[in-house]
Structures are given as C-alpha cells and as structure tokens.
Amino acid sequence: MSPERIDKVATTIILGVAGLIGLVVLSLLIYILALGIPHISWHFLTSEAESFAAGGGIRDQLFNSLYLVVLTLIVSVPLALWATIYLNEYAPDNQATRLLRLAIEVLSSLPSVVVGLFGYLVFVLKFGMDFSLLAGALALTILNLPILARSCEDALRQVPYLQRQAGLGLGMSKWRVTTKIVLPAALPGIITGAILSAGRIFGEAATLIYTAGQSAPLISYTDWNPFSPTNFLNPMRPAETLAVHIWKVNSGGLVPDARAVSNGSAAVLIITILLFNLVARYVGHRIKRHLAK
Secondary structure: OOHHHHHHHHHHHHHHHHHHHHHHHHHHHHHHHHHHHHHOOHHHHHOOOOOOOOOOOOHHHHHHHHHHHHHHHHHHHHHHHHHHHHHHHHOOOOHHHHHHHHHHHHHHOOOHHHHHHHHHHHHHHHOOOOOOHHHHHHHHHHHHHHHHHHHHHHHHHOOOHHHHHHHHHOOOOHHHHHHHHHHHHHHHHHHHHHHHHHHHHHOOOHHHHOOOOOOOOOOEOOOOOOOOOOEOOOOOOOOOOHHHHHHHHHHHOOOOOHHHHHHHHHHHHHHHHHHHHHHHHHHHHHHHHHHHO
C-alpha cells in the first residue's frame, strides 16, 4: 500500500473516531437539555426549593454555586499564578522542580471524593469551619489548583523568550520584565484558564458533600450583616450547591416532583457550564485582539 493510501486510511479512521465521540457527547447534551428545558421557568429559577412539596425552585442553590465559584477563584487564581511564575520564570531546571511538577500532576489526578474527605478532616473538623462555603472553597482550591496552574504555565510559556531578552536588554529587572511584559502577554490564556476552571467548579458535587454540606438553610438577600447565619454573603454558612442538589433530590426521595426538579436542574447546570466555555473563548479572543493593536 502506498504512503498516500495509508495516510488517507489513517485520516479517515481518526476523523471517524472523532466524529463518533463528538456524536455521543452531542447526543448526551441534547438528551439532558430536551428533558430539562421544559421544566425551566422564571419561577423555577427564582423560588426556593421545597423539600416536602412540589413546585419548588433552585434560587438558593444556583446562587450558592456561583458564589462558591467566586470564592474558589479568589483563593486559587493568586496561588496558581504565583506558583507558575516561580516555576516558569525563576526556578532552575533541577530535580526539585521536576519533582514539584510531578507532584502537581499527581494532585490533578486525585478523585474528588478523596479531596472532599481530606477537606472534611482538615477544614471542617481540624480547623473547626464546620460545613461552610469557605471549607468548600478551600477544598475546591486543592482540586482546581493543579489544572489552573498548568493552564497558567502554558500561557506563560507561549510568550516568546525574545520579549524577555528585549526587556532585560533595556535594563529592566527580572521582576519588572515578568510583571510588565510576560504577564500582560499571557493574560488571555490565564483568563481563559480561570473561566474554564470555573465551569468545573460549578459542576463539582462529591467534594462539596463533605465540606459545604447538603443542607439548604433559608438565606436572606436583604440581610447585610456579614455575621448573620442568614446573610447570603456569609462564607461560614452551610450551602447546598446546584450539583449537590441534583444528587440529593435523586437520592433523598423527599420531593414529590423529584424527576422534574432533577431534569431542570441538570439542564441549568449544563447551560451554565456551556456559557462558561463560550465566555472564556470570547474573552480570550477579545483580549488577544486588544493586545494585538
């Protein structure tokens, strides 16, 4: 068989497998959305969940998920950025840094249940945070940090080394070159990685069952006392997120319309994660265009 023929056969097989995988994923998305979208309404998105009555909504669970994303990114983005700046710009290429990168790779493969149990033992019990948004955010930081660090490092590596040499040749310090040349050039990739990681945070459930809790206490959106247990911005209150709510509704059997609530919540979850991905692509593209001017 000629090389051209082999190339065509290999290309056909690769495209066929890729198309099959894409078709399976697309079919799954269409199936979830088709089941859930009919149950989504303004009342469903803005009303409280009902444990023993039909017709409840996901207002608090949706807010808890978005608020937890913000808290986690506030903690994880600076840590990931500082770690990648050190590894990519300052750390020598030796056994210690290679071991550190290996540790990050291993950490990224940890099951979310293991991270949740670690968060329960350390943050909930050892540090006395109880089930709270803060404990959930810290546990999700452990889960999210390796992936976010890798995306930040990839963004820094994509900055041409000649730009660093040009800055150093003009007499700029290493730190000034990093903050004034490298970071602005890598900003689109960093922001894109942060938004994509936000989608993973939004859909996480196993870690939060052991840290943020499964209860959904009533919260007030007009209570501005940060120490009040009903304050919606209080990070020390327990909070049931949307992903945990889907699991709880399906396993608890307390909600009469559990199937409708679960399908609608799953559709909202999928739509929100898709929006995170679309926003990441749009923001990254806009920043690249702005910096290219």
